[in-house]
Amino acid sequence: MTNFIQSFDPEISQAIKQEEYRQNHGMELIASENYQSAAVLATQSSILANKYSEGFPGKRYYGGQENTDIVEQLAIDRAKQLFKADHANVQALSGAAANLAFYSAVMEPGDAILGMDLSHGGHLTHGSPVTFFSKVFNFQRYKTLSNGKIDFNQLRSLAHEFKPKVILAGFSAYPRELEYDKFAEIANEVWAILYADISHVGGFIAAGILKNPFDYGFHAAMTTTHKSLRGPRGALILSKGIVSNPLKKPEDTIENIPTRIDRAVFPGMQGGPHMNTIAAIAVALKEAQTPDFLDYAKQTLINAKTLAEEMLKYGYKLVTWGTDNHMIIVDFSGTNLDGKIAEDTLDKIWISTSKSTIPDDPNPPSRPSGLRIGMPAMTTRGIKAEGTKYIASFIHQALQTVDHPEKLVQLKKEVEAFATQYPVPLFVIN
Numbered sequence: 332m333t334n335f336i337q338s339f340d341p342e343i344s345q346a347i348k349q350e351e352y353r354q355n356h357g358m359e360l361i362a363s364e365n366y367q368s369a370a371v372l373a374t375q376s377s378i379l380a381n382k383y384s385e386g387f388p389g390k391r392y393y394g395g396q397e398n399t400d401i402v403e404q405l406a407i408d409r410a411k412q413l414f415k416a417d418h419a420n421v422q423a424l425s426g427a428a429a430n431l432a433f434y435s436a437v438m439e440p441g442d443a444i445l446g447m448d449l450s451h452g453g454h455l456t457h458g459s460p461v462t463f464f465s466k467v468f469n470f471q472r473y474k475t476l477s478n479g480k481i482d483f484n485q486l487r488s489l490a491h492e493f494k495p496k497v498i499l500a501g502f503s504a505y506p507r508e509l510e511y512d513k514f515a516e517i518a519n520e521v522w523a524i525l526y527a528d529i530s531h532v533g534g535f536i537a538a539g540i541l542k543n544p545f546d547y548g549f550h551a552a553m554t555t556t557h558k559s560l561r562g563p564r565g566a567l568i569l570s571k572g573i574v575s576n577p578l579k580k581p582e583d584t585i586e587n588i589p590t591r592i593d594r595a596v597f598p599g600m601q602g603g604p605h606m607n608t609i610a611a612i613a614v615a616l617k618e619a620q621t622p623d624f625l626d627y628a629k630q631t632l633i634n635a636k637t638l639a640e641e642m643l644k645y646g647y648k649l650v651t652w653g654t655d656n657h658m659i660i661v662d663f664s665g666t667n668l669d670g671k672i673a674e675d676t677l678d679k680i681w682i683s684t685s686k687s688t689i690p691d692d693p694n695p696p697s698r699p700s701g702l703r704i705g706m707p708a709m710t711t712r713g714i715k716a717e718g719t720k721y722i723a724s725f726i727h728q729a730l731q732t733v734d735h736p737e738k739l740v741q742l743k744k745e746v747e748a749f750a751t752q753y754p755v756p757l758f759v760i761n
């Protein structure tokens with residue numbers, strides 16, 4: 332592989348090399364990021380990228396599909412098995428596209444849907460007013476209480492008031508297990524479809540160490556494949572194929588959800604699937620079935636708990652005072668720090684994090700009071716609990732040194748020396 336890019340396009344090659352250096356010499360603590368294995372990266376670079384495969388296995392629009400059918404069927408079968416689903420669509424190009432496809436599969440314009448408010452941990456695609464589909468569907472947003480936990484009383488009253496077609500359980504910044512049973516109870520009262528956006532925790536659910544929404548009566552779920560699942564950038568839309576609501580018209584029964592999802596993705600939203608990505612998803616899902624993946628998943632949760640304990644020892648406040656999953660959210664309210672200052676300061680020592688709102692954040696979204704820190708990426712690089720304590724110490728030292736650039740320069744050197752002990756999985760050499 333060496334030199335293909337360098338000899339033809341030195342500018343791009345140089346940027347890739349610099350990024351390789353940055354990834355190896357810095358630490359990735361952005362909760363949504365991870366490192367793909369060499370096998371996953373290699374599969375993405377395969378000649379499957381050359382093929383048009385509109386349609387689904389056995390039902391394609393163009394010829395020459397004997398190999399793409401094998402690839403996509405393997406991805407589908409592995410996804411179904413890992414997540415205990417009856418159906419899997421593996422073609423959505425990313426999480427946002429997958430959510431849009433699901434909404435359009437089960438809702439008509441104007442229908443109501445309940446999702447978690449962005450500033451309380453929900454995702455942009457859960458109805459934020461800046462998205463196009465917030466204009467198409469009637470998003471109502473539930474929030475968390477001041478203790479950081481979901482306010483199920485508010486959720487129930489919104490559900491009874493708006494009679495939503497869909498109740499969405501899912502988050503991008505919420506450090507606790509979701510109580511899927513409580514969502515299910517409320518959805519049953521108002522005949523809503525239960526949809527979980529497990530993008531952040533997909534890897535842990537696949538490993539069987541966090542709760543699976545399908546064990547609590549959920550009808551469908553979506554996970555991105557590139558976060559805790561460690562695959563390429565893509566998404567799985569998973570669903571159950573059972574009829575559970577005899578009161579509704581046949582076309583509105585749960586039975587039709589899988590078909591509706593497939594049709595919503597193609598031809599509803601997309602054209603040709605990215606078969607090289609789907610192959611890489613299949614490889615990542617095979618990796619997710621191994622004991623090594625289970626070890627990584629368990630270690631990630633241990634590391635996140637260790638990080639939470641260390642930060643509490645250093646005197647920081649955390650949203651919900653801890654974590655059940657892979658992320659913690661530091662709450663700087665009442666201090667002279669905020670999420671923006673913390674993110675910028677840590678950037679200077681090559682530790683990547685993301686600013687985050689806290690429940691009822693008094694600050695504007697551009698300068699929120701919280702900082703989200705996640706452990707999946709560094710755990711992939713081999714960090715254990717002891718190493719996590721060093722990470723917490725680097726963070727603390729940096730946050731105490733905000734106004735001392737020379738100290739940050741010294742600290743960055745220490746971070747680099749530490750980070751390079753944990754190499755990034757690599758396949759392409761430019």
Ligand SMILES: *Cc1c(COP(=O)(O)O)cnc(C)c1O
Nearest residue numbers: 425426427454502503528530531
């Ligand atoms: C990351 C994420 C998405 C969007 O995924 P993209 O691949 O960035 O489009 C959707 N929902 C949740 C909860 C996420 O965390």
